[in-house]
Amino acid sequence: MRKQTRQECILRDGFCCVKCHKEHRKGLQIHHVMPRRLFGPDELWNLACLCQKCHSNWHKYEDKHGICWDPRGILQLYFSWLENDDFLDDEINMLLDLYQENLKFQLEILLEDDKGSRKSKKQAYFNKPR
Secondary structure, eight states: OOHHHHHHHHHHTTTBOTTTOOBOSSOOEEEESSOGGGTOOSSGGGEEEEOHHHHHHHHHHHHHTOOOOOHHHHHHHHHHHTTOTTOOHHHHHHHHHHHHHHHHHHHHHHHOSOHHHHHHHHHHHHHSOO
């Protein structure tokens, strides 16, 4: 993950853990909402700040409920863990759309024959304005 992306995530979340809401000037960990095992990207929409205790608790919670391989299931489990009732199906669908767009792009990169254009295409994607 780029250092700049990490810093943007911490600033966006106000130096606070999104679970316990405590401010942490040091020791915040960046959590991938859509996990890396499902090719969750290092993009702001997929990242959240968690303190070490909450991050550890999330993975214990996830393990207790069975590691989920279904993207919608992961999002529903995550937001119920956060006790965030404000997250509506529309917002979960928006995150799923972003996730699917990222997967399609990653697949295009893998299928691209020319290594030179693969690199420039990936650079163009990660440098595009959001």
